[in-house]
Amino acid sequence: MPETTPRGLAGLAFGGDYNPEQWPERVWDEDVRLMREAGVTMVSVGIFSWALLEPAPGTYDFGWLDRNLDLLHANGVRVDLGTPTVVPPAWFYRAHPEALPVAADGVRLEFGSRGAICHSNADYRAAAANITTRLAERYADHPALAMWHVHNEYGVPVSACYCDSCAAHFRRWLAREYGTVEAVNEAWGTAFWGQRYSCLEEINPPRRAATVGNPAQALDYRRFADATMRENFTAERDILHRLSPGVPVTTNFMTALSQCDSVDYWAWGRETDLVTNDHYLITDGRRTHVNLAMAADLTRSVAGGAPWLLLEHSTSGVNWQPRNPAKTPGQMARNSLAHVARGSEGAMFFQWRQSRRGAEKFHSAMVPHGGTDTRVWREVTELGAAVEALAPVGGTRTEADVAVLWDWQSWWAQNLDWRPSEDHDARERADAYYEALYDHHLTVDFAHPEADLSDHPLVVVPALYLMTEAAGRNLREYVENGGTLVVSYFSGIVDEHDAVHEGPHPGALRDVLGLTVEEFSPLLPGERVRLSGPGGAGLDADVWTEFVVPRGAETVWTYADGPAAGRPAVTRHRLGRGTAWYVSTRPGAEGLAALLGQAVEDAGITPRADLPRDVEVVRRTGESGTFLFVINHTAADTEVPLDTPGTELLTGERAAGRLAVPAGAVRVVRLGG
Structure with missing residues (x-):
């Protein structure tokens, strides 16, 4: 079995992306002196350095990297060594322009940024394997090497390419997945709009068309693009395992950022030796520490509950949002240690020294433009001491109270065109339900819909539009065996091919919920409805209503007005030894917290009323x-x-x-x- 912890790292990881190639070598000695002062234990090196390591085809210059790794080792700093395959050199694209990705509208992207890669391209795959092999052969036994870091943030900014090479690769993928064109026609429902294919060679990627295309085809193309990136990761990983045995291999995820919704991290988590994650605060007025906790819980869950590593976050402001405020005094430490609380084996940053040039020169760093006589540097050194003091925490596991179901493929399907309301946002519902659980002071595990849920007394389904029959059976068995389930609206509607489940809504969930939904009735912008509940209590909701028909479930809250006035809004179904709740609308934050509080009581969880908010x-x-x-x-x-x-x-x-x-x-x- 491959190692799952960085080699030679005695305590928790503390450091960040180190880009010595951006600086004269005379700066390197100051870097390592400051690293010792700050308590840095590990840095990530070489992630964007392909053009320097291979300045011309087949010509290599490892001298600068040799000197840098030797210097880091001499100063007690471990190295997370990158394979630089996220940015092939300009000479590569000049020789192989077809390796640049093509957008759905047929426009080929140009060199000059990062991640502009057609992952189906054979020349890219060969060149990536070659530079990875060269690095592994040279540095497998280097005493500074702690782990390998493949590529960088797969799926950002490009995950899918629509070129002819990808079209041919897509057909091969379909042949593996379905076997025959008849099976593809059945899965995609091509009888609709006369889209039937007589052979796989007639199938192309879902390029720009006259109007909305086939949603099942678009969903499968998301799966194909994700699988193609993963093929390239595992190819590099296998080279590293073969040539550098005993050293863990990772790639940095971005589990909870909507900018990286193209990756199915449940599948990726099974392929890495150590799950690592990048997290940056989205400063849009919401409570940023809640999103941080959600990202950490989700990353730990992708790791199967095992310890993981925060490989990037920011010391202060970032540079890519419309407005990028600085972190307040003490916020860097709170952010970092909140990740550690939820399972991270340390706190790493982007980046060590703030760049003077390039697109990220205004992104904060451990050593800012202002140098060491700054608040950021003082807080960095204080945090380094704190991380060192927490070394005994290493290897322990975070305890969770409840589970939230999460599925990237359902998210992909939900975000396709022509759904009942563009105001319904599955990610917004996940955030809202997570925040309500957070405010009940409950720690969350995320789980795949078909996973074993028996260890969790409460399972929440915020918005799971796509749900397999197997997942539906899983949730029914969970409730029958004593679990408490809470389901939000527009869940369980379609199967894995985006086909509506046969029979009334909510398809895969109607038995466990004890109800059917005759019709969705989304609300117009600004419209609200009132719900009436036990003892005359009331709450407001918006965006969505439904015509719910109980089939064994009891009505707990009723629509007091709106299109579904007089009908059930929130139901509760006793099934076997457990209970299933259904919330058919979008209540506000206080209402949702109250509803979840009732489910928490059903689950036998003792609330932490003695703890202040936040x-x-x-x-x-x-x-x-x-x-x-x-x-x-x-x-x-x-x-x-x-x-x-x-x-x-x-x-x-x-x-x-x-x-x-x-x-x-x-x-x-x-x-x-």
Whole structure:
């Protein structure tokens, strides 16, 4: 079995992307001196360096990289060594212009950015394998090498290409997946609009057409594009495993950013030795720390609950949003340690030294333009000491309370054209349900719809439009065996081919929910409906309503007005030893929190009413003990009750009874220690 932890790394990882090629070699000595000062333990090197390593076809220059890796090793810094295959050199594209990707409208993209790759192109695949082989042969035994880093952020900014090479590759993929053109016709429903094919050679990618194309074809092309990128990753990974045995291989994911919705990370997580993730705050006015927690929980879940590694985040502001505010004092540490609380084996940044040139020169870094006499640098060194103090946490696992079902392929299908309402956003519903669980102070595992859910007393399905029959059976068995299920509207509607399940909505879920839906009735912009509930309680909702018919379920909340007035809005179905809830509309945040509170009671979960809002309490447990992370995102000092006394690792103080956590601070208690 391949190793799953960075080789030679004694504690947690702390450091970032290091691009020495951007700087004169006279700067390198200062870099390693500052790395020692900051407590850096690992850096990522070489990710964008193909043009320097192979300046002409078959001509190699490894001297600069040799010197840099030797210098890092001499200063005790481990290396996450990149294969630079995300940006082939200009000479490669001059020789092979067909390796540049073609958009759906037929326009071929140009060289000059990053990630502009046709992943089906044979010349690219051969060149990528060659440079990976050369690197592995040279550095497999280098004493600084901790792990290998393949490519960079697959799917960003290009995942799918629509060229003729991809068309031929797509047909081969269809032949493997379906066997015959008749099976493709059946899966895609090509009888509609006369789209039937007589042979696979007639099939092209879903290029720009006169109007909306076949949604099942578009969904399969998303699967094909994802699988093609994954083929290229595994090809490089296998070279590294063969030539550099015992060194883990990873590639950096972006699990919770909508910018990278083209990758099925459930499939990718099974292919990496160590799951790593990049996360950047989306500063759009929402509570950014909630999205951060969601990203960390989702990454840990992709890793199967095992420890993972935050490979990139920012020390302060980024540069690619419309507005890029700086992080407030202390926010860098809170962000970093919140990831550690939820399973990360350290905190890495993009990047070590802030660039003077290029597209990301205004992206923050560990060493900012202002140098070491800056708040950012002082906070970096303080964080380095904190990460070092948390070394005992390494290898432990985060404990979760509930599960949320998540499926990238359902997200792909939901986002195809011509759905009942463009105001329904499956990702928005996932965010909303996660935030409500967060505010109940519940730690979340994410799970694939067909995964074993028996360890979770509560399972939430925020918006799962695509659901297989197997997933439907899985949820029915879960409830029958005593689980509590909460399902949001427009879930269970279609199968894996985007075909509506036979019979009434909600297809794969109607039995477990004990109801049918006669008709969807989305609301117009600005329209709202009122719901009436137990004891005359009321709440507002918008975007979506349905004509729900109970088939065994009891009505808990009713539409008081709107198109479905007098009909059930929220139902509860007892099935076997468990309970299934259905929410057929989009309630506001307070209403959703109240509804989930009822389901939490059904699941027998004791709520943490003693914890203030925006104070996270998360546990990691393993052979080295149990560690309680308390992260105070508020501007007020707080206290958190401790059932078990222990030692606070960041201050060295004993903690018992109640743990004081200053405003904006983090405390980590080793319980019983």
